[in-house]
């Protein structure tokens with residue numbers, strides 16, 4: 001197994017990895033994700049406010065209805081002929097009038113309070129809507145910048161990939177397939193040297209003696225811990 005060719009491949013692959021990482025860690029990507037979360041949050045809030053407003057409007061309708069009923073009752077009483085009433089009837093009428101008048105004043109206050117609440121919800125809704133619109137606009141800009149960045153990196157990536165294809169031919173196909181699989185799983189570097197005689201060059205896990213002798217025999221082994229290839233560095 002020719003380790004040198006694989007190392008040569010990986011050295012070039014490192015450049016491709018760096019370009020990919022630059023895009024993956026782009027501040028635009030981070031910002032776009034944040035904005036998407038914010039947009040979602042404000043959207044949820046809008047729906048909540050809408051539901052609240054609907055409930056409140058139903059309450060207001062109910063209050064209005066009660067107010068109208070009370071008012072009609074009061075008007076009806078006022079139009080009654082009091083000349084024909086007995087003293088008890090007049091007393092009863094007076095008590096009822098007072099009760100209805102009290103009801104009306106309570107209902108009026110409730111209606112006023114509900115109107116204030118609905119105005120508050122409306123203001124809150126407008127504020128939330130504005131936040132959503134802002135987040136949405138910024139998201140589009142960010143996404144555009146990220147797409148531009150990605151697109152700008154394509155020629156360089158294509159160039160490296162083409163060179164990699166050439167180098168690939170000098171590597172054992174089985175090892176190459178395995179390398180690519182690891183690379184796809186975001187394992188990089190894929191192949192690392194054995195360090196201090198018995199440690200994985202990446203995760204520093206101490207390797208058992210049996211693994212070391214297998215490494216000496218085959219030239220390459222897989223680290224049980226970080227799944228990387230370990231090779232024996234020529235001194």
Ligand SMILES: [Zn+2]
Nearest residue numbers: 200203223226
């Ligand atoms: Zn390891």
